[in-house]
Amino acid sequence: MRYQKALKYLVTFFCIITLNFFLPRIMPGDPFYFLSSEQGEVTVTYSQEEIDRFKAYYGLDKPVLAQYGSYLKGIIKGDLGYSIYFGSDVRTIIKNRIPWSVSLVLLSVIIGGGAGTLLGCLSAWQRGKGSDKVLYGIMVVISEIPAFLIGIFFLFYLAARQGIFPLSGGAKPFADYASWADAVLDIVYHGFLPTLTLSAVQMGGFYLIARNSMITVMSKDYIITAKAKGLSTGRILFRHALSNAALPIVTQAFYSLGQAVGGTLLVENVFKYPGLGSLMRQAVMVRDYPLIQGIFLTVTFFVVIMNAVVDILYKKLDPRIT
């Protein structure tokens, strides 16, 4: 059973890697052609000789299967290739960007998830009453609006119009902080709107799931038992009901971690936040295949690993599943 699961994930990883390898090769277009014909920022032009050298460097002159083999070998060693555009190791580039994105994602899932769950619980408790109906309406709307639209709204309203928050970036450029506290403050200040945006979206999803599963749980016999015991509302709601409703909520949390990465890619671009999303955009703009592949691989790995965590947690949360 365990091995089966492990095998399943191994196969998934393998498929992703393979797909990642073949997709750019099937797609039309040539990075060198692109690199050499782009005007504007890209000033470098390549001679045929240089192109050949790069091709040799990337192994593009060898047969596809041989390329595939060395690609696999590279990945196992943790080598994602070299970005021509940035003139640096793909791994290093991604590693520098990951903390920005991951902290956005984590924070938004925690904040949005927490708030959504709490509101979902209260809504389920008040089910059918006015407060529940209003909350439900708002949340459905929020969860349906794409993240970047909410981001744009915040950007216009809170940053551009009111000027409360910075328009872009992850920290003040070229800043010389007096202390590390200043640095943290600045980073929080910059990260606030992106986090808020992603949290709002998360909150909608969590709210719906939490309300739904709480309503199911609230009609269970053991809730009647708990009420009969004269326990406090808080205890009934958060100890008796929530622990039983937690399963779908936690599952949602980890799936959303995966989804949120997708959301961040877009939202980061709205705020020009220096995470993987902005990087991705840049990489796509210049057709930097090794970098695109690297980002794609990183993101999908993240999603798959979150799913695996859900699988494991499921068992931990419900002792009845053996």
Place this chain on the structure above:
Amino acid sequence: MLKVENLSVTYSGDGQKTHAVREVSFSLEQGQSMGIIGESGSGKTTLGLAIMGILSSTAKVTGTIEYNKINLRELSARQLDMYRWKHIAMVFQNGLDILNPLMTVNEQIKECIIRHLKIKNHDADSRVKELLEQVGLDASVADNLPHQLSGGMRQRVLIAMALACDPKVLIVDEPTSSLDAISKAEIIELLSRLQHQKRFAMIVISHDFSVITRLASKMCVMYRGCILEEGLTRDILENPLHPYTRGLINSSPSLNPYQDLWGIPRAGEATTDEGCSFFPRCSQRSQICKNQKPKLKYASLERKVACNQGGIITLLEAWGINKTYSFKGNKICACKDCHMSIRAGEIIALIGQSGSGKTTLASILSGYLEPESGNIEFLGQTIKQHEFTSKPKGIQMVFQDPFSSINDQFTVMQAVKEPLDILKLYNTDERIARVKQALIDVELASDDTFLNRRCFTLSGGQRQRVAIARSLVLEPRLLIADEISSMLDPSTQANILRLLKGLQNTLGFAMIYITHDLDIARKIADKLYIMHKGEIVETGPAWKVFDNPESEYTRKLMSKAGLA
């Protein structure tokens, strides 16, 4: 201590209303126990939940629930929480989901203790252990999760949990359903012991008489949310007053170890809200029952019954019957100060050796024979000769030898139709229709070929059925069957008996079944009358007489039949 008055609960949902509890009132003192019995869906659980104040918001509750002179229904939710479990606790109907699947037994019991008794965590732990041991569980069960418990263990945990704060009132819902016989006996034993020790007042909800009889000294019978009968458990079992109660008793395997079980017939028509809730299924209903809701009224000192006719009506009452035959100068005393009382829908077995005077008594009761002295009343009217045998809804008699009273040259049609012809009842078509229906009722063919058969061509079993059909066309209220099966082979006998009992159950007539066969009596009778040398020597509910015969003669009879 606990006083419930005019409590009604109405569930509304999906556009329809369910009156789950209607105007229920009762009171309970400390140390007392009361049983609530009723068919599934009669509102027993709802009543329990209403007292606990934990019905869902779709339920509308009216009436008062007084605990120590405080109307619990006027308290706020917060105030009520202080009464729940601490003063009034409930042992819920055992189910997988009744305990929180993710919390240990310890935590679930402990949380009530901590909430209500304000005990420190550590002391609460040891109190949980104490409670578990009290209900006969190992203290280590505390660390188990509900899904690790068996049904019987879970029931005990539920009891321990209910007793956690030493409540003054305990509501126990179906404590033994879904348990095997041994666990069931143990749980009953446990509850009865705990109640004696702790002296809490107890409401036992069950559809099982054996649970109620063991645990509750008084009981209420519920049907469609109404209490139909209330009284001491022992009295009700011996002498149920409401037709529904009797139906329940007759359906109870624990009370009827020998008798065939016959459930209460299903309703043929819808219940109206104005009338008696039992109306569609009642075999003695009258027209007023449809529109007038009976109130729960005292029928005797400690008994209340809700019936427009004061409960099961007494059909026939006879007392001081004497009859002596003179035979060649010898005087044979066939009936000596005999008495009999038969209620609607009841089956009485009149048992005695041959020559003990059974047929004489039956003939007197039906009006065929005149007694020397004594009174017989049918529905309160004194019987004069053939008056009641010769009209519909009266008394009919079927004899040992059916064709002693039927001309065996008659066709089947003539034989069955004759009473209607003689009494000039209904028009021709209707007479034929009734004949056919009666024949269908007794499971005979009703086609023309059979209708035109001459009676002497019929077999013994068929003749007996024809005789029964002949008496059924007059829709008797009382059928007297005199040894009707003694001339038949066992298989035919069994068929006729089941047929009669089934007809009795659906049509609801009363029956005096005369026999010398104790086995048969035990199979069908509600009450026994034992006759010996013209005297009634013992009477009583069948289960009681068979279990514990009082007279010397009965004991002898039983030991001879190999029954005692």
